[in-house]
Amino acid sequence: MAPEPLTALLSRLSRFKALAAERELANSVLGPLVRKLPFDQELALLLAKFGWHPVEGFTGTLDLAGLKGALQKYKYIKIGQLGSGSYGVVHKAINRETNELLAIKKVVHSVEHGLSDSTIREISTLRELRHDNIVRLKDIIATVNGNHVHLVLEFLDCDLRHYLDTYPVASDVGRIKSVVLQILRGIRHAHANSIMHRDLKPQNVLVGVESGQVKITDFGLARCFLPNEDRAYTERVVTLYYRSPELLLGAQYYTSAVDLWSVGCIMAEMVNFEPLFKSDTEIGLLFRIFEKLGTPTPEAWRELPGLAYFSEQFPRFPPRPLAELVPRLAGDAAGLDLLRRMLVYDPRQRITASQALEHPWFQGVVLPAQ
Template sequence: MSASADPSTPSRKRSKWAQDDEDDQEQPLSIHPQKRRVKARTEFPDSTSQQSTSTPAPFPPTRHSYSAYVPPRTRRPSILPSRSVYSYERLNQIEEGSYGVVFRARDKQTGDIVALKKLKLDEEKNGFPITALREINALMSCRHENVVGIREVVVGDTLTQVFIVMDFIEHDLKSLLTLMPSPFLQSEIKTLMLQLLSAVNHCHSNWILHRDLKTSNLLMNNRGMIKVADFGLARRYGDPVGVGGMTQLVVTLWYRAPEILLGAATYSTAVDMWSVGCIFAELLLKEPLFQAQGEMELLSMIFKLLGAPTNNSWPDYSSLPLAKTLSLPSPQPPQFRQKFQHLTTAGIDLMMSLLTYDPERRITAEEALQHPYFTESPLPKHPDLFGSFPSAAAGEKKRKVFSSPSAPARLVDYKLLTEFDDVS
């Protein structure tokens, strides 16, 4: 962030309120107010005064300015103002999403490299957006080694300049899968899945739904650690649901669970687990599992892979709002084995447990962490053994590989320099 403001930025002039505050700080008020002269009155003792002296009245109860169940203000943490965004030096822009623009910046005091997410508040007419409040609250509630860490919230010169300061991570899985010449190994996929399931289990234990899990929201550093990011659609699922229910405008289309596609008004942690299953398949295939252009095409692709839903596989299917508007294809067995030919039997079982129609039967993150797929050979690779890649977010360019000349194909065609005719 450049310290120089553009012409539209208001100048930093000290207002009259600021000058008055400075004057008050320089000239503190007297602690003892001026005493009024009170004329002393002479009271003569009588029988009633003597009787009251002999039997003193009970001590009056002490009046507190706060409730007895609330600790005194001295025991509460002090509320500090937010730092200025000009405490950071802007380096480059990383990406722009639906709810903000992410920059790479450097802390001028410590030199730490961080990620600054500028919230989009220019078109807000109803105050601070609820999505930003939910994101900040979710990041503060889900402190975990596989969840991106929030450091602070800083502000600029205007009310629309609010930034979330987070840890900077070099890559995201979507970009890595696109640029990698070959997919991850089975041992590496197990390590990534264990970290993802651990983060999702921690969020669900804290009553947080992410509602937008995808490979582009999974950040990865050069030490094999992934961190779940972008909590813009997250919310607490233990809160009372409003009159209109929970919105269906959540989760990127390719990772959206079938119950949301069919108009379910209430849903829970199972929607995140369906997204985890789509990410698992993408790590294996090196491309998204359901690359649909619309919701109807996505449903047909799901029906083709899982087979058409039945009363046995999904008892509540007929009660969904959009179920009656669809004509189901003829029943057929699932096509997981044909789609994932190199996956073990335990891996197929985990995939089918994640991509299950009935949300009540879909595996949870805690159960998935104990699945036999992660204990069979090959075992998960240690994160330190992962390879490193140039970071596009840090402005690093991929090193150019120079092609070396090939070896001679046939010895007969090779001639020494001395065998050529002398040209002199």
């Protein structure tokens, strides 16, 4: 099937290696494609800025990079703001040619400093990871000497935080199983490609309300890892409520197991309707975890004494029964077992994403069509 006219023109512009083209070349190569575009007043004004005349074609040297960036922006119609943060602003948009709903993330780009590390990580990660349960990067809009870069992403109705707060169906155990299963599928794919997310939380999980689709997003804190890699990482990753104990205790060396702790916290929150561990400070959160799961011991976690923030003076809390912490699962032995294995203190003993996907708790769960 032949591409739509605008897509065909943008594809041809992408194949140019130069930033500009002489009039004759522009008219011979691009002119026929431009004439196939379904003109409207906005497009006519856009092309006129680049020297396009309806009869004569391009009337001078053509700024190829500038035209490509302008046409990319024209391709997507913004129809509302979805959110904002330190990274920039996210808009809901529609593809002018296909009517596909999309999310456009606008991030700062400076000539002096370029893109932020988190944006570079996100772009490189999403280019590598192609999976039904990971949000897809559709396009990148960057203009020469521009102050922003736009990431065009798949659109889903809302994030898991909004879903839990708004839709009663989110409390259904069958729906919870489907959401957790899909998160694990996305995380398994990331880990299989040696990438850990490091910031899993309900705000970074997108949900299709009607479709039931779930996709992991926001890989700005993701990083590559190698099995048995002896390299120090920063422990200041993952939003506080979902941060694993090894990170809270200052581990310099950690593994993709940090993501499984976060999935366990998300699962418990979906069941309980509120976070399982909650505090505004790291030490406070650590003690909330100890109060519920019991204070860890070196016998159960061999690396514990060597962690930077561990202290022999920590208060000694006995573990509470998990069925008491997550009462809706009190009669669900499989659900309690899966949650217990994700919330294991020792990351070496914590269940992996691949193992979790084989867990009996997911027996009979049907994934939504993609």
